[in-house]
Structures are given as C-alpha cells and as structure tokens.
Amino acid sequence: MKALTALAPQLQPARTGPLLPVLPALEGLLPDRGLRPGAVVSVTGGSTALLLAFAAAASSSGVWCAALGFEGLGLLGAAELGVDLSRLVVVEAPGRQWPEVTSALVDGVGVLLLRPSGPVSGQVAERLATVARRSGCALVVAGAWPGARVRLVVQARTWAGLGQGRGRLRARRLVVAAGGRGAAARERRVELWLPDVHGAVRAAEPLAHGADGHRPDVAAAARQPAAVAARPPLAVV
Incomplete structure (x- = not known):
C-alpha cells in the first residue's frame, strides 16, 4: 500500500481532454x-x-x-x-x-x-x-x-473456427447491451468482434437469419475486411 x-504521483498523466x-x-x-x-x-x-x-x-x-x-x-x-x-x-x-x-x-x-x-x-x-x-x-x-x-451486459458470445468440433479458435463475436443513468439511460445493443480473425477489435454487423431460419456463416463474417494482415494464433483472455 x-x-x-x-x-x-509518478504515474499521474497529463489529461488530454x-x-x-x-x-x-x-x-x-x-x-x-x-x-x-x-x-x-x-x-x-x-x-x-x-x-x-x-x-x-x-x-x-x-x-x-x-x-x-x-x-x-x-x-x-x-x-x-x-x-x-x-x-x-x-x-x-x-x-x-x-x-x-x-x-x-x-x-x-x-x-x-x-x-x-x-x-x-x-x-x-x-x-x-x-x-x-x-x-x-x-x-x-x-x-x-x-x-x-x-452498465454493459455481455448477452451472448460466439466463437468462430471450431467447425464440426475441430479447428482453432480464430475469432469471438460478442453481443453487448448498454444502458445506465442520465445520458446513458437509452438502451443500446452493440455487436463486436473481440477480436476478429485478424486480431482487430471492430464493430460487427448484426447477423440476420436467412429464409431457411439459419444464421449465416459466422466464420466468414469474421474474416471481413480481408485487407487486414493475417494474425498469429489467438491468445484467449
């Protein structure tokens, strides 16, 4: 202590704004x-x-x-x-x-x-x-x-990369509900790649169900955008 x-006092940073x-x-x-x-x-x-x-x-x-x-x-x-x-x-x-x-x-x-x-x-x-x-x-x-x-609540998470029980965990998709007090009182629902297959943290478009009632390929969605450089195997925290 x-x-x-x-x-x-040595750690105290100058506030940037x-x-x-x-x-x-x-x-x-x-x-x-x-x-x-x-x-x-x-x-x-x-x-x-x-x-x-x-x-x-x-x-x-x-x-x-x-x-x-x-x-x-x-x-x-x-x-x-x-x-x-x-x-x-x-x-x-x-x-x-x-x-x-x-x-x-x-x-x-x-x-x-x-x-x-x-x-x-x-x-x-x-x-x-x-x-x-x-x-x-x-x-x-x-x-x-x-x-x-x-107040943030992680409501759901989906891993991409396992296939039919095999494979390597490559990306994780989270659904997060946000609410709170004052200006934060309006509830919001945000979907994130945390991370995507390239190691980036980015917003995810909601996955709509297809006409057959099934969700689209989560792994394919995680690979976008393709311009980002490839990443090493995922370190899970």
Missing part, C-alpha cells in the same frame, strides 16, 4: 463515445477481454492504466488487443484490501480496470467513485457496481 501511494479515448468499435457503447474521467462503467457477463479493450486506446495515447484483481491476467492477449503494456500497472491479488488499493491507484492512473474481491456495498462504491471523480480516473469494473453511470 505504501509503495502504491508513493508511486501515484475531457474524455479518455476508446477504440472506435467501443464508442457506440458509451454515451459520450469515450470514457469520462471520474465515471464508472460496469461490465457483467464475464468478458475480461472487453475490459482490457477499454484500456487500449488510452494507454496507446500515453495515459497510465491499471488492472486490479485480475489473477493470471493474459498480458499477451492484452497486447494483441492494443494495450500498451509499458503503460499498464498490474496488481493481481489485493485480497480484502482491494478498496484501499483502489483508492491509491485512482490517484495515479487515468483508467482503472477493477475486479473487486467480493460484493461491493453502496457505501464503498460511493466512496471510491468520489475519489475517482476527484482524481479524474475512469473506473471500468468487472461485475455489478451500485450507481454505475454506464
């Missing part, structure tokens, strides 16, 4: 099309990759980010999603002290990816949200968070 508190950037494919999930400093985004449905993707554009633009509470975090997968690992602080297992560690980290980073070590009470959530607003840190939380400004 003392080490984190001492490190915070009122919003922290996100990848273009994620803009449709947020009412401001970027992460608002001091706001909380909760992600339920179990997608660590989606949380990591929220740090990609910010870290690449020079903003310090942190991941707290993600044991065994796949750093290779994070790098493939676009996260600048030289701008990422990782604290894997804070245990019951996670609120205190969170409070220390939000003073030094622009984006904090957080997986709480247990249920979050309204009192703890409000206290940490207040600290985040004061320091201008955007919180992206795995799981429910009382009073979150934006």
Whole structure:
C-alpha cells in the first residue's frame, strides 16, 4: 500500500481532454463515445477481454492504466488487443484490501480496470467513485457496481473456427447491451468482434437469419475486411 501511494504521483498523466479515448468499435457503447474521467462503467457477463479493450486506446495515447484483481491476467492477449503494456500497472491479488488499493491507484492512473474481491456495498462504491471523480480516473469494473453511470451486459458470445468440433479458435463475436443513468439511460445493443480473425477489435454487423431460419456463416463474417494482415494464433483472455 505504501509503495502504491508513493508511486501515484509518478504515474499521474497529463489529461488530454475531457474524455479518455476508446477504440472506435467501443464508442457506440458509451454515451459520450469515450470514457469520462471520474465515471464508472460496469461490465457483467464475464468478458475480461472487453475490459482490457477499454484500456487500449488510452494507454496507446500515453495515459497510465491499471488492472486490479485480475489473477493470471493474459498480458499477451492484452497486447494483441492494443494495450500498451509499458503503460499498464498490474496488481493481481489485493485480497480484502482491494478498496484501499483502489483508492491509491485512482490517484495515479487515468483508467482503472477493477475486479473487486467480493460484493461491493453502496457505501464503498460511493466512496471510491468520489475519489475517482476527484482524481479524474475512469473506473471500468468487472461485475455489478451500485450507481454505475454506464452498465454493459455481455448477452451472448460466439466463437468462430471450431467447425464440426475441430479447428482453432480464430475469432469471438460478442453481443453487448448498454444502458445506465442520465445520458446513458437509452438502451443500446452493440455487436463486436473481440477480436476478429485478424486480431482487430471492430464493430460487427448484426447477423440476420436467412429464409431457411439459419444464421449465416459466422466464420466468414469474421474474416471481413480481408485487407487486414493475417494474425498469429489467438491468445484467449
């Protein structure tokens, strides 16, 4: 804890503007099309990759980010999603002290990816949200968070590449519902490749059912656009 508190002033980035950037494919999930400093985004449905993707554009633009509470975090997968690992602080297992560690980290980073070590009470959530607003840190939380400004729910996921029980996982398609408070209250439904077969995070067109009632080839859809360079085997996070 003392080490984190001492490190915070060294990490503190100069704010590049009122919003922290996100990848273009994620803009449709947020009412401001970027992460608002001091706001909380909760992600339920179990997608660590989606949380990591929220740090990609910010870290690449020079903003310090942190991941707290993600044991065994796949750093290779994070790098493939676009996260600048030289701008990422990782604290894997804070245990019951996670609120205190969170409070220390939000003073030094622009984006904090957080997986709480247990249920979050309204009192703890409000206290940490207040600290985040004061320091201008955007919180992206795995799981429910009382009073979150934006709530994202991963409703479905589809893997491409397995064929008839064999093959290599090449791409993952997510359906994410977005809602929340204030400007985020209008519910939206966004489909994403996270990633596609080329390693990119991009928006996906909805797959309409054909006349025979079957959905089109998911793997074929994942291969678009074809102009993107080929990628190595997928690292799953």
